[in-house]
Structures are given as structure tokens and as C-alpha cells.
Amino acid sequence: MKKLINLLSVAIIASTLASCGGKKVEQEPIVAPQGMNVLDISKYGKPFAIFVPDTTAAKLTVTEQSSGSLDIKVGGNFAITINEQAADIELKKKDIKEDEVLKFKNYIVDEPTAIFWESEIVKPEFHFIINQKIGTTDYSFEDLKSTETEPFDKETTQKMYDSAKTIKEIKKEEKS
Numbered sequence: 001m002k003k004l005i006n007l008l009s010v011a012i013i014a015s016t017l018a019s020c021g022g023k024k025v026e027q028e029p030i031v032a033p034q035g036m037n038v039l040d041i042s043k044y045g046k047p048f049a050i051f052v053p054d055t056t057a058a059k060l061t062v063t064e065q066s067s068g069s070l071d072i073k074v075g076g077n078f079a080i081t082i083n084e085q086a087a088d089i090e091l092k093k094k095d096i097k098e099d100e101v102l103k104f105k106n107y108i109v110d111e112p113t114a115i116f117w118e119s120e121i122v123k124p125e126f127h128f129i130i131n132q133k134i135g136t137t138d139y140s141f142e143d144l145k146s147t148e149t150e151p152f153d154k155e156t157t158q159k160m161y162d163s164a165k166t167i168k169e170i171k172k173e174e175k176s
Contacts, residue, residue: 030168042170044070046082048134049170051163053078071144077156079144080164086131087140089115108154109161116161118154125151128161134169141167 032038036051044064050072052060058075065071070082093115096104102119108126109116116128129142141164143157152160 030170036163038168039072040170041070041072041082046070046084046134046139047137047170047172048167050080050082050167053159073144076149077152078160078163079146079149079152080160081142081144083140083142084137085140086133086138087129087142089113089129089131092129114161114165116157123151124154126154126157127152128157128164130161130164132164132167134167 030038030049032051035054037053037055038049039052039060039062040049041062042048044062052072053074055074058077061071061073063071063073065081068084071079072082073079089112093110096102096115096117096119099119102121102125105118105120105124107115107117109128113132114128114130116126118124118126127143127145129140132139132141143152143160145151
């Protein structure tokens with residue numbers, strides 16, 4: 001009886017594996033965390049989606065810069081820029097520590113591909129840079145600094161950091 005059950009199990013597994021072959025991989029639905037929306041930026045040449053705050057309460061703007069970067073803003077509490085090349089994290093860390101105006105306080109995250117830090121001029125402000133590889137392309141994500149708004153606080157920067165850290169690749173459908 002055990003041999004029959006084992007033989008049937010192997011047959012079922014083998015037929016399941018065989019029936020899966022040759023089918024195209026479908027994009028799994030991308031589900032945003034509570035309070036966030038999915039923003040598909042593939043129409044801007046970036047093969048992924050990023051989570052942004054609910055855009056019913058604040059205006060969403062996506063701006064393609066002449067440098068090739070893409071700026072995403074939602075109201076005054078969310079601003080990320082995306083570049084199509086990895087940032088030099090070690091060089092950035094050196095620049096942060098040597099900045100005479102914006103005094104470095106500490107790292108909240110210090111990883112090989114991401115940094116999130118606190119610095120201060122008059123009051124604390126927070127910034128981040130994350131490198132991600134999507135497909136064959138390297139991207140860097142960072143908070144978008146603005147002279148028009150107050151620097152971001154820790155909670156706001158954490159939301160942007162989490163959004164950049166959890167981007168979702170959008171797979172192109174292959175034609176048969």
C-alpha cells in the first residue's frame with residue numbers, strides 16, 4: 001500500500017511539473033500597503049511600480065528631468081527621485097561626514113546598498129539613498145531635496161525609504 005501511495009505521489013508531482021512547462025509567467029497583482037497606492041512607472045521607461053501615499057488627499061506629480069532622472073512627488077510629504085545608475089554609497093558616506101553645513105548625526109540604516117541618515121543644520125533632517133537592480137539595470141532612489149519645503153522628518157523619510165526599498169518589478173508579457 002505504501003509503495004502504491006508513493007508511486008501515485010510521484011506520478012502526480014511529475015504530471016503537475018510537466019503541465020506547468022511552456023506557459024508564460026503572469027504578473028502577480030501588486031498590492032500596496034494600507035494608506036499607499038501603486039504607481040506603475042513603466043510608461044516612463046522604468047519597468048517597476050512604486051508605492052506612493054494615497055493621492056486623493058494630495059496631488060501626485062511625476063516629472064521627467066533632462067538628466068534622465070524621474071521625480072515623484074505627492075503633496076509636500078513625499079518626494080523621491082529615481083536615477084538610472086547606482087549611487088556610489090561609500091563616496092556619499094564620505095561626503096555626508098565631511099559636510100561642514102549639514103552636520104552628520106548618525107546612520108539609521110547603513111547597508112552596502114542603502115543608507116538612511118540623520119543630519120542637522122538648525123533642526124534634525126533625514127535623508128536616504130538606496131541602490132536597486134531591476135532586470136539588468138541599476139537604479140538609485142533618494143529623497144528629493146527642495147528649497148521650497150521644510151526638510152523631511154524621520155517618519156516621512158521612513159515612509160519614502162520603505163517605498164523605495166519595496167519597489168515591484170513589472171514583468172513584460174512574452175508573446176508566444
